[in-house]
Amino acid sequence: MDWVGLAGELAEEFAASAAEVDRTGRFPTENIERLKETGYLTMPVPVELGGGGADLETVCRAQSALAGGCASTALAANMHLFGIGTAAEAFADGEAEARILLELAANRLVIGGSFTDAATGLNVRVSATPARKVEGGYVVSGRKSFCSLAPVLDIFYGTASVVGAEGAGLLLFALPRDAQGLSFVDTWDTVSMRGTGSWDVVFDDVFVHRPNERMFSWFACTLTAVYLGIARAAAEFAYRFVSERTLTGMTQPLARQPGMVFSAAEIETALQPAEALLDQAIRRRRTEVLAAADIATVKYVGVNAAVAAVDRCLRMTGGLGIYRRLPLERWWRDVRAGPIHPPNNDGALEAIGKATLGIPPDADPRWGD
Numbered sequence: 336m337d338w339v340g341l342a343g344e345l346a347e348e349f350a351a352s353a354a355e356v357d358r359t360g361r362f363p364t365e366n367i368e369r370l371k372e373t374g375y376l377t378m379p380v381p382v383e384l385g386g387g388g389a390d391l392e393t394v395c396r397a398q399s400a401l402a403g404g405c406a407s408t409a410l411a412a413n414m415h416l417f418g419i420g421t422a423a424e425a426f427a428d429g430e431a432e433a434r435i436l437l438e439l440a441a442n443r444l445v446i447g448g449s450f451t452d453a454a455t456g457l458n459v460r461v462s463a464t465p466a467r468k469v470e471g472g473y474v475v476s477g478r479k480s481f482c483s484l485a486p487v488l489d490i491f492y493g494t495a496s497v498v499g500a501e502g503a504g505l506l507l508f509a510l511p512r513d514a515q516g517l518s519f520v521d522t523w524d525t526v527s528m529r530g531t532g533s534w535d536v537v538f539d540d541v542f543v544h545r546p547n548e549r550m551f552s553w554f555a556c557t558l559t560a561v562y563l564g565i566a567r568a569a570a571e572f573a574y575r576f577v578s579e580r581t582l583t584g585m586t587q588p589l590a591r592q593p594g595m596v597f598s599a600a601e602i603e604t605a606l607q608p609a610e611a612l613l614d615q616a617i618r619r620r621r622t623e624v625l626a627a628a629d630i631a632t633v634k635y636v637g638v639n640a641a642v643a644a645v646d647r648c649l650r651m652t653g654g655l656g657i658y659r660r661l662p663l664e665r666w667w668r669d670v671r672a673g674p675i676h677p678p679n680n681d682g683a684l685e686a687i688g689k690a691t692l693g694i695p696p697d698a699d700p701r702w703g704d
């Protein structure tokens with residue numbers, strides 16, 4: 336299956352409603368239905384389990400292409416795809432329990448979740464949602480936020496902090512949407528990525544069981560691919576715009592102005608190294624386990640290059656670029672969400688800088704006097 340080709344076709348289809356989705360902030364359920372019926376959401380599921388067997392590189396390329404059509408749809412789908420990709424790799428490494436999740440995905444169920452509590456924010460290593468040990472599992476109560484895909488999730492996964500006599504610990508669990516006590520609340524009204532349906536999730540004494548880990552690389556690479564995909568779409572738009580626009584009184588298109596030439600160069604010198612770093616990380620992962628600081632570097636460089644590049648695109652197009660009837664202002668807003676995802680800019684810099692200076696990531700105290 337040509338997943339990148341399919342992503343390109345779907346991107347073209349989704350582009351038709353992307354502005355309306357952004358304007359209204361509605362969740363594009365019909366796009367997710369298309370991703371289901373075309374098998375796109377089964378892309379990383381192993382072939383023997385009924386999926387597409389796509390590796391990290393293919394998923395990244397496909398997601399970049401999809402992001403150029405509807406960034407919200409691509410980012411929301413990413414919250415499903417990175418988890419499934421992680422499980423597929425674990426399954427290939429002999430972790431048999433990953434099979435359950437993969438079979439659910441192969442059966443076209445939508446899987447996503449939230450590691451973010453309103454109270455603990457970015458610190459995904461802890462959770463302010465307590466899990467109380469009971470016979471056969473845990474009971475979870477509390478509220479999480481930023482759960483992309485919430486309107487259509489079939490399976491929710493998330494974290495809670497184990498409390499009580501057992502001592503502290505982070506519990507990763509999965510639940511069916513109709514689990515008793517689980518509900519989703521529409522709180523998503525943002526400036527960027529308005530169509531991702533990243534609602535709150537409320538737990539009212541919900542019973543859970545099950546753990547697992549290994550998501551960092553899949554999350555960071557696929558997420559970076561989405562934001563670089565948005566920036567690529569914006570760059571192509573800006574290049575076309577200045578190449579096709581000749582102002583009255585000029586004999587050559589705007590592209591022949593030095594400012595445009597230099598802007599195009601600035602965009603390429605931001606995007607190409609970021610794209611190359613992502614490609615290199617994907618290739619390195621085939622034979623080695625990347626350090627957390629290396630993954631943080633890929634994510635930091637990628638999402639910040641995307642922001643810088645789209646800023647420059649807006650400078651190239653000038654005033655027309657801020658009109659809502661053109662897609663550039665939407666990409667300019669959407670791309671700004673990139674640095675917020677974990678590790679956010681400060682978190683990434685801390686990880687990279689400490690690794691560079693030989694300071695353990697969990698050094699205590701965290702900072703010197």
Ligand SMILES: Cc1cc2nc3c(=O)[nH]c(=O)nc-3n(C[C@H](O)[C@H](O)[C@H](O)COP(=O)(O)OP(=O)(O)OC[C@H]3O[C@@H](n4cnc5c(N)ncnc54)[C@H](O)[C@@H]3O)c2cc1C
Pocket residue numbers: 410414447448449450451455456457458480481482483484527528531533672675676677679681682
């Ligand atoms: C479009 C979008 C979709 C998302 N979808 C999902 C999803 O599906 N699932 C999911 O789990 N998450 C999702 N997220 C959430 C995201 O991954 C973050 O967890 C979330 O944005 C919380 O970030 P925050 O900036 O509010 O964090 P906060 O922790 O509240 O941080 C606020 C600020 O304080 C700083 N800060 C925090 N802690 C420290 C510290 N110890 N020392 C110094 N400074 C600190 C941060 O750098 C930041 O600038 C999504 C985010 C976006 C933007």
